[in-house]
Amino acid sequence: MGKIERIEVSATDRERLETLVRGRNTPQKVVWRARIVLLAGEGLRATEVAARVGTSTLTVRRWRR
Template identity: 90%
Template sequence: MGKIERIEVPAADRDRLETLVRDRNTPQKVVWRARIVLLTDEGLRATEVAGRVGTSTLTVRRWRRRYAQAGVDGLLKDATRPPGRKPLTAAVI
């Protein structure tokens, strides 16, 4: 998948993201994700956004991609992970 250097954020999404950033009850990881999208919308490159937010360019690209695919709701939840190994049954032991 190619790099996403620019994201067009509609006004409604921008308002929602800014509200998330300002709200004192928003989890910090969601605030970081929202700031990544807002700074990208302002035209900053991944390295500049990473420097301002205090994260890696890989993380910036991940959350840009998630926003492009799922919108603001995609920033609010973590990706699901596959379940771990099944416990051994008594027959196997």
């Protein structure tokens, strides 16, 4: 498997994603996806992101792609 490049999250996108994560009416699957992108943007490895989000490493890798 090839190396997955680091995700760059702009300040505007980060703000939008954080709003989704905090939203009381945001569906849980959207919250998970937003958290995956935010944590990946911080440079965390897939295993670390999966542990923090509570999902599998495979799911994290899919969303990073």
